[in-house]
Amino acid sequence: MARRLLSSLGQFLATLLVATALIFVMLRVMPGDPAVVALGINATPEALAQWRTEYGTDQSLALQYLQWMGGLVRGDFGTSYVTSQDLSPLIADRVQVTLILVGLSMVVALLVAVPLGVLAAVRHRYPSGVVLSGISQVGVAVPNFLVGVLLVAVFAVHLGWFPSGGWVAPSDDPVQFLRRLVLPVIALGSVQAAIITRYVRSAVLEIMREDFLRTARAKGLTKGAALVRHGLRNAGVPVVTIVGVQLAAMLIGSVVIERVFVIPGLGSLLVDSVGNRDLLAVQAIVAVLVLLVIVINLLVDLAYTVLDPRLRKAA
Amino acid sequence: MTSTDFAVDVRGLTVAAGATTLVDDVTFRIAPGEKVGLIGESGSGKSVTSTAVMGLLPDTLTTSGSVTVAGSDDNLLGRSDARLAKLRGSAMSMVFQEPMTALNPLMRVGRQVAEIMTIHGTASASEAGRRAVELLADVGLPNPAESAMAYPHQLSGGQRQRVMLAMALANDPALLVCDEPTTALDVTVQKQVLDLVLRSVTQRGTGLLFITHDLAVVASVCERVLVMNRGVVVEEGPIETVFTRPKHPYTRGLLAASDLTATDADGRLFTIATAAGYDPSRLSASEPGVDEQPAVLGVAAPAPDRPTTESAASPAPIVSVRGLTKTYVRSRSGLFGRAARVDALRGLDFDIHEGERFGIVGESGSGKSTLLRILSGLDQPTSGEVNVVGTSLRGAKEKDLGELRRALQIVFQDPMGSLDPRMSVGDIVAEPLLNPANLRSGLAASPAERRRLVAEMLDHVGLPATSVERFPHEFSGGQRQRISIARALVCRPRVLVADEPVSALDVSVRAQVLNLLADLVDEYGLTLVFVSHDLGVVRHLCDRVAVMRDGEIVETGPTKRLYESPTHDYTRQLVLATPTLQHTLEHA
């Protein structure tokens, strides 16, 4: 068990190292001198040279990478070339917003999807199961920003029940915070719910064919009881996988929802920074997003170990 | 529980899936403590019958007739799942075939055993936990308290079947249903588990319904037997009667095909079609009739005109193995994983001579598959010398193996998995001809010549010429093994390696495939290396046998000598553990 943990952790660190190096290299091939981008094309050669020394872009790539990594380890993302803002507090702020949005949406999605998925599987021969399956099939195909746009049209513009967007920190006004979250969470969560419903359904269908479920019934459990006592935890393994994949997808995918609802999350910052050609900010945000994705993958890996005793032996 | 004069009473049970009738008007009754066998080949409806008795049939099947178990007065068929559930695990319980998948992989086995008591309220939670450990001790698990804490994957197949049995017996059911409980187990483990089942049901007076395809197993466990074919019970009666004086031709056919010690006038095994010439009474030694066929009672009769290879002193053996070892190092997992070493073969020495039929017998994990892969050049030895048909395999590169693969071909176990489902039978059989070594030798260099050879070969194994265009899934298991044999022999090899070629087949088909193999080996003058876990099959087919265990050969010798007076303990154990019809009936 400990060995597996260590091995997962080692892989995590190795992936992180290579991934950050990739991000760094990828963004350094971006055409254009960051000094020119920052100071404008009319800047004097002296000013440019001074800027380069100040921001260290005149040093070798390897050294720049090491400096950047050193900063990352200390949680220091550096200073934006374009806005001269300290990136760390800005990113910390934005990450929080995105994590709240994504986390809440996933919780809502799971609360809806798990019971519906199980129901769709158990009743797959009956009209109710078929209808559920059909609805989730359509739901998967609808882009979340379309749901967002429609929700705004109906509940914000026509009915005026909720604000159409914006963000209020929970510490400032918890009620407004929640009111503004309702529509984006539904938009992001409903599509996720459809996706996860489908996976839960197929995982449960698969489990229902397993021999040990027949054994459970032979022991005197009804179909339903056998599924609850023996099936669900086994179905959990594939579902955890998909929750991990979807969490990663949502982190990035929330970019679009943040646009629809004017939410100052990490995604909005990324798109803005790309628009501003703010190299260091893009680099930092991508690094944070990739880190989050890798952490999710690590957590999924650990979740398997908790769920499945067969994986606990030192593999 | 009310006392009744039966454990289960089945009347006119009919099960249908749409228009197809799976089980047709089956009637039987099992008295308390009575042990009844239900035999039949795949698709005979025996498993559907047992599932119906347990009330586990899917709702999609339609049923009629009645099933009554002791302790409930009315018909189980048509009852709601909730009402059936009350009886399952208390009045009747079941042990399934696949020990690997029948237990919940995520739950400790002790809890799984305890659960059956808490479900039916026969014990409180803490009491059930205690009882579970006792039950595990009863079924002979080592360190029952510790075993109770184990997960299924930490137990062997035999141990898992013991857990299943502990579970099934926990509430003292009136009826125990066993569906091929030992088919997936090694013979020595099979014997232990069968003994345990017998002892347990006898002690408790439990009625037993034992489903199997293996006539010898049924003879060693049951008192009465039902023979099923295509959904119908064709014959029933006491074992002794049915097996020695069968009335129905199908029963006679099954007996004939199962009896690997009996051969017809041409020295070939009986099949269902030739069963008319078979005399079942020879199975019981006290019956007359034995004397009429004295020649066939001993070791399988080799074809009369075949020279005994023992004496045929060929100058050099065709296969020679010296000090062969194979160690697998499981690759490190991740950065901190530790490499695991498995010694699959630990120093083998043996020779196989040209024209010999050499058997290799062993249970799972004995290393026989590894040995076979090395002999076929599919895997590298770790150390030692292996010489096959003049090719030294130690350190041989893939490109050096062309000649070996020209001279040695393989027939695999699984008739489904050994044929590429996406290839036509013609392409499958032609594949060995594309071996560059064969093309160089001028054998079938042109496509037309290849087609001719394939057609000839298919005809030879008894498949119609139209098979060439067809795909494997269109053929039955026995036919697929014929395709597999055709593929192996199309390039005229000198050595044929057969890896359990009949263990996945029904008995009636088994005899046909064994006859075909024997005929072809004679006709082509092949050297046969036959790997099997089934001593009966090896005994029938081979002149010399090596017994393997834990990566070593414990004993080698002529078949007759080895079976009749084994020198090694393990060989003796194996021979004793293998149920044979003759033996069980003689001692009945």
Next chain:
Amino acid sequence: MVTSLDTTDSVGMPVPAPSVPGGGRRRNRPGTQLIVGAALIALVALVALVSLVWTPYDPVATVASDRLQFPSAAHWFGTDRFGRDVFSAVMVGSQITLIVGFIAVGIAVVIGVPLGILAGMRPGRLGNLVMRGNDILLAFPGLLLAIVFGAVFGAGTVTAMVALGIGSIPAFARVARSGTLQVMKTDYVFAARAANRSEFRIALRHVLPNISGMIVVQCSVNFGIAVLAEAGLSFLGLGTMPPTPSWGRMLQESQQFLGSHDYLAMAPGIAIAVAVLGFNLLGDGLRDRFDPKMRSNR
């Protein structure tokens, strides 16, 4: 000399699949999902083809007098703020959708499948290396790659296709590898090796045909994902650039008229949903067809 065959193993008759109670019957039923999915995709493809030669109006021509008209007989889906015909734009938008999907999936298949087969056939050091690389790529979802590529190379349809394609490589490599591992364990591959077939031949003749079903399923699924991602990128202004009509950007432009001209959002929204639904249904339908076979060949 082999005597004629005996009864039970009678030759030449195709054998019906053993009847498994309750299960297995699905296989033979023509899959509704497959039919509906194929029909939807055929519809999208047909619209794209027709739009190459004909649209009711020039989708990019602005007509000031026709601004923001509700759906009518003249303009089935209405007109946008520049007076452009929405129906024509939706028609032409299907081109971009299909092209992005094709190229993205094509890149992923061409790179991912051979890598996966390689990793599956050489499970040792080489295979591990390939899969580690795959894991790293997995940390860069397609949408993120597209945004970064947009920053580096400039946003546009080509950037989006390439980024989404690279982002889908891991999915294909994984599927191909797991399928290959399964196939390599089969006896028919051993038989092929015993027939001295080269590794390349085995990959081509045995592995590829037997994993093709799984890969086709994955193509269908990833096609849907690519369509969604392209729409999202265009919605952000990082995908297809104006004036080329694109469903995602039409949705984004519709946002400011929400409440008054909802049809502007509905038309491209439904178009996206239809395309994605089509590919998802097709994928599910194909999985039902291929999977049981894959399973039964174990």
